[in-house]
Amino acid sequence: MAVVVAERDPRHLRGIVDMGSNGIRFSISTLQPPTERIMPTLYQHRAGISLYDAQYSQTGERIPIDDTTISAVITSFKKFRRTCQDFSVPEENITVLATEATRTAVNSEEFRSRIKKAVGWDVTILPKEEEGRVGAMGVASSLPEISGLVMDLGGGSTQLSWLVKKSDSEDVEMPKSGAVSMPYGAAAMSRRLEEAEQKGTVKDLREEIRAAVEKAYESLRIPADLESAAKKAGGFTLYLSGGGFRGWGYVLMSQHRVSPYPIPVINGFKVGRKEFLSTDQVKAAAAASLSRDEDELFRISDRRAAQVPAVALLVNVLAEALPLVNEVRFCQGGVREGYLFSSLASHVKAELPLVVATRPVAMQKDPSPLVDLLEAAVPSGTTQGALDDYKSVFTRELLEAFANLIQYHSSHSKDLQATAALRSTTSGILAGVHGVLHESRALIALMLCARWGSNIPPSDEMFKRSLEQLVESPWTLWSINYLGAVAALVASVYPAGITEANKGRLQLNASWDRDEKARTVLLLKAKISADVDEEVFGIEAHGVERVGKKKRWIGGREGIGHRVSVDVSSVSQ
Template identity: 65%
Template sequence: MATTYSPQHLRAVVDMGSNGIRFSISSLQPPTARIMPTLYQHREAISLYDAQYSPSGQRQPIDEATISAVCTAFEQFRLTCHDFSVPEDNVKVLATEATRTAVNSDDFRARIKQAVGWDVTILAKEEEGRVGAMGVASSLPDVSGLVMDLGGGSTQLSWLIKTRDSAEVQMPEQGAVSMPYGAAAMSRRLAEAERNGTTAELKREVQTAVQEAYASLNVPASLQELAKKESGFTLYLSGGGFRGWGYVLMSRHAVQPYPIPVINGFRCSRAQFLDIASVQEAAVSALEDEEAGIFRVSDRRAGQVPAVAFLVNALAETLPEIKEVRFCQGGVREGYLFTQLPADLRSQHPLVVATETFDTSNTSGAITKLLLSALPKPDGTQHPSDHYPSIFTRDLLEAFANLLYHHATHSKDLQSSSALRSTTSGILASIHGVLHENRVLLALLLCQRWGGDVPPTDQPFKLALERLVDEPWTLWWINYLGSVASLIASVYPAGITAQNTGRLALRAAWDESNKGDPEVNLQVVFAKDAHSSGFGREVLGVEKVGKKKRWVGGRDGVGYKIRVEGTDVGEYLAGVGGQAFGRA
């Protein structure tokens, strides 16, 4: 059923940047306000930065043709806002570097006011950085590290701390430090430096500016200690220039084709981020050969890669040690909307918020508890490379529980396949604020809940998702939890209600097999009226995950033996060829 959005919760935002103007309408309506659903979005490829330079490179006012085109775009968006019934008071126009520094900025903004009646709010440098940092905070469940936003005319540097343990978003008092090194600005400066033979001087200028900016931020000791503990900072990047760099890196990823099309939440190592030669080679190929084009990288973005590479190289030699890089979709629009939310909503997990509307029986909490009870508490018995407690978090399992029944209406032929695609091109594709890792884990869990068997057309996609999983042990736990979820759904076909609660209990603990190998001991306890013999097949399905031939990689691969102990289903298992209940 489609969601009906009340007009009072709608927000229309215009982000008037240097490289383009973004028009959007979003909803802050409960209960999905945290993920700020987008109802409409459109980008006008009008470069206010380029409009301020003559062909000879001289600075000039924004020309009449550009102003007219901008006003026409605004008039069209005003009609769109009317179609969506957006209240006039809920429209916000935000302008950044290009409008802020334009020679005829006052006249330009007055023309927009005359055309549509909307005031243009110019963000000061520090405020632009603060709003951009809030956009990054909106993009992920947790953020702790350095933040850079690369626009067309400027670059902002800041630090950010937002954890689930605190409802507050911490950042420097001044918000951010702004530097005049945006993608378009750097392209112009670099071309000029190459003509004049002053490239080395430009690099020193950039490095000095970045050093001074970092020093002025007063990065808190807690963040520095975290970086020391984890062998470096996490660097969060936003802005079109950096996103273009990220899409090139995705096109060069070891897993090809890279199965997740959205840039938000994409992670790469320091070494991958600094593979400048490889990124430039890909960008040049994309410009010279249309067939070598890169998804979501326009010719304009590809043409700016050398300038971004110059900036990245300067950053690598100037900033403190960077361990990994996260790319974020959130910018001025998302940051402005995120600031409109109360702190308690900002602290919600995006994946849980996005999926809880699918929990029509309002019982996913009880199902989440069952899933958690099927995970044995770590006691050192598990393999040293198996980090399942930090991977299968309560938030992830709650999202899994929320969607446990969603694909029940599908044909059996489609259930696993539709579930597999749900986080990339299905019902969860548009969610804002989700890590790539969580998109992968949830997709594979949902697929396995329906048996994991997908048609040939989806097998390469499933394999690509599996290859993105860092540890093979995680794949084994996905198979295990998927089978447990199938058992739970069979026992509770309509969800857990007040009338059927207590029908099933699960208890898991670590044990050792006869050979001294780690083993999962799962106790399955049915209520007396649950007719447990009817669920023997599902119980056997859980046990089969522990068979060596079903381990990840086969008999010599990765997995644990599972010993299931339960009540009342021993006769069924014996009848289908099993031995004593739960025994291999």
């Protein structure tokens, strides 16, 4: 996402080098207020240099990192140094972080010394526990709320921890030790599995990993309240990060019930226990991709596809060694994101990414009056446990993000408004925002599309249907259309936003009523001031009533929806 600021302040720029086992990631981010919570990325590049592979001979013997590999690393570092200079990143704001492959290299000291001599940067090696802690903070940065177990699968090692971060809290809770590190990274597991298959000792390898995972879990001392919450939810949520797990997630995405899956980013992707453990199907898909019997899977390189059998072994062992896992969330956050997130002030960590991302493009600084109107357009009272539980779905924070974007596409031509709004969370203004759930991306996109009348071209119909299939309840789909129509009504009265001078133009109040046939009706009372033309407003209000027509219900006349009546009166009445 583009950072909307008057001028970029170099003091807030951060250059990060994440030197992992399977590749080296270079990035420049800005922590400039007010968008520092989402850590906008200004530049990123990955050098596909495997420091893990470079340390093994063809016979499997451990060897030093060779000169050719070191030269390739230094070349990529020099390129990034030039890039940092072009972006005016202060030298003191550039950090090089190294993990397992560098930490355990035979010639680690020489390797780091040559980097220092070439570019002048020290290489900070993260100890095992610190690597786990930083990785866990990367996961914490990836979603608005976290509560469960965390695993980070790198190339050389994997870390297990637990994490709790409430959406309205500044605190991020995790074990004091950070995490337990185990030598079962994707690349390391691939090598171990290949050796075990040759020797016929796969069962022994499986038992070794299971025992290590069980021991790691016991050492974490999971808080009683976290275990209790997991028991009530039917199992833990398992949050996964790291390239090996992301590869697994992309294969699962390709096999999702919603096909083609409409959201390309892995961060925030969710699957249930059954889908996560479909190892045979995942291995078959990866094998087909490798053999080119099928098209190459999206975001799955040959290297990642080749590692799938090893990851499948780890996934199966996790199912045996860990307590019941109910659902799995995939996270993009890793060492880079964790390092940046750790540097943020506590109150910034507590901010919600979706709200932070939309504030810079809002028509007005304070969205509260708009959000108040949207909330007033739905009947008050609790809906907990009801089939139409709109209160738990359309939270104030979600409505604030929606309100911030109500007028964003007004500059587009009428032909583009609805379709640009529909794509806003996947290839538009919010596509690159870090920390957003897939469910939230679908809700905001569909609400904005409805706000602009849902007039999309045939080429976008399948995409819209795919987004709708990610919404769990048909009642929620109906409410999306209703709130979109209400937003269009509000925007017609306040085309430049609500100010102190005009905030009395419109008042809304919603309640449940009965029509002459004793059928339930959502009654929306709208009071308008004298400077609002009642006839013109009535035409706009009719658009809200149309959502209540049975032919517009979800599933048609026999489907899901509410009848809607809009009662328009003058404020003075």
